[in-house]
Amino acid sequence: MPTAATTGEIASSGVSRATRREPWLVKHPAEWRQVGIIFVYLGLLAAMFVEERCRNVFFLGAACYFSFLNAVVIHNHLHQGIFQSRRLNMIWRCVLSFGALYPASANIPSHNLVHHHFDDDGQPDWAAPDHVGFRWHLLNLLHFPNVAGPNTFDGVKRWGALHGRGEFRRQYQLESAFAFGVTGALLLVDVWTTLFFIVIPQLWGARGILRINLIQHDRCDTSSEWNHSRNFVGRGFNWIMCNNGYHTIHHNRAGLHWSTLHEAHEREVVPRIDRSLDEPSMVLYLLRTFLFGLKRPTERDVAVSEHVAPLAELASRDVRRAEAEAASA
Template sequence: MPGTFLVRRREEWRQIGIVAVYWGLLGAMFFVPAARNVFVFAGACYFSFLNSVVIHNHMHQGVFHSKRLNLLWRAILSFGALYPASANIPAHNLVHHHFDDDGDLDWAAPEHVRFRWNLLNLLHFPNVAGPRTFAGVQRWAASSRHPTFVNQYRLETAFAFGLTGLLFVIDFWTALFFVVIPQLYGARCILRINLIQHDGAVVDSEWNHSRNFVGRGFNWIMCNNGYHTIHHNRAGMHWSELAPAHQREVVPRMDPRLDERSMVWYLLRTYLLHPLRPAIGAQADAPAAQDDSLAPREARRAAADDSALAESTLAVS
């Protein structure tokens, strides 16, 4: 195998480290009473969100050389978020990346929430995006050409809920407060990211469909998930390559208002300092953005489907 030991790229150790820290924090709180404090709890919630970021990256490009190990890794990640990681294939890779479910709205479209007080939209978004996602996944699975999807999905569900259930049996209250709440926090925050990254942007546009958060520290810990426009347009590009690609391809074509240095400042500004939901702000594509450097969305969706199929199928490894 080319590259590095066990993993496809050495940057993947960062993702493995994130998940290891997260499991360490959950384990500490569950087994060591002294660790049940606000700092460890807050850390576990944050790393749960990062665990969902790792799910996102892993479902685009597997971390390990071994496909079997990649499928096992999905189960481990599923426990961290209390949902099967493979749900990302239809929900994120196939529907969200193209903002379209066969002509209907993306399951995580910002339009699904409509409170005038914008903070309520941020809080409520997972309550609607989550169920729409899982209902959509069920519909997709019924007619999917992915032969192993349903079995893998069930295996991840069984592992995630089985292990969580076991922890409940061992110590109900500790499992509820110090495992399940962080799990749900991370899973719900990754849904909220859809609102944060797309609300007010123009999903019909090729370069103004997403908001980017370009702070260096933020992107180090977030494994470059702040560079969202280029990630949508070049889903096959490894996350470690997104920063230069954003500068090269996106910045010259995008509405500059969609680049934000700090997510914290954006959240404060958008959801606390301005109580009302801002109007659509981004412009349609500028003439410079209307080029043929991108394949049509249909072709990109087909490529994503093929890639997910190849990653999930052991027979072709």
């Protein structure tokens, strides 16, 4: 017969097992934030479509903002699927594709493969900042999607046509049919409402996520291990952006879940990166660089910051961390 102490141990071990259970439906509890973002976005679009009182600049502005976040969720979802079910992940890609009016699976070749490797394979990044060259930098920001978009989809088409890409082509076509089919049906119901309050937000997010390539990599050294990306490290900004401001660590360790990027950035990037590439605010950076700056910043060699730890110390620190992680596994 179990004693009170034994009963307590059983109860505590049961609680421990319960706390270790995988979250329902999603792979990680933080993913509910991304699911919530998409439902807010779709709710804004639905409200503007069905309710005339919601067709105003405030709802439209909010929808455009959440459309950009929809594109951020596409980025995260195509790196690590949100849901435990593969089928549900594929269906979710269709929903996200409608929100951005482009097939979400295009991110696999364009971002995961080509962009993350820059030009390591001899092929230039389809959305590299150097594709635009106006002296007035604001024009580069405005025009960049007009160049990067066609480059990207031409590259995706070539990649998808390769032998062995049949599954990718089927999913890509399904997402295209869903995104353009639903949008086309809405156009048939109410053409002007759909154009102004559905299509404009869709295109805003799709074009905005392309501009991020220019913002995060322009005048950075893509041949450097640590100085290839610009980071935006505001905590409030990264909460709503699902940590997409921490771009250096995402490039270097793309397998990390987005919810862990802040800690990894502080631990691995801050001691090594040029200090000027950690921007406290994206808004201030955009104002300073594109609005108040009349010409594109000159390219410069990113200097090693004075606060960078000696390489031997960093290597030793990495060894100790790896040993600690192995011991706790």
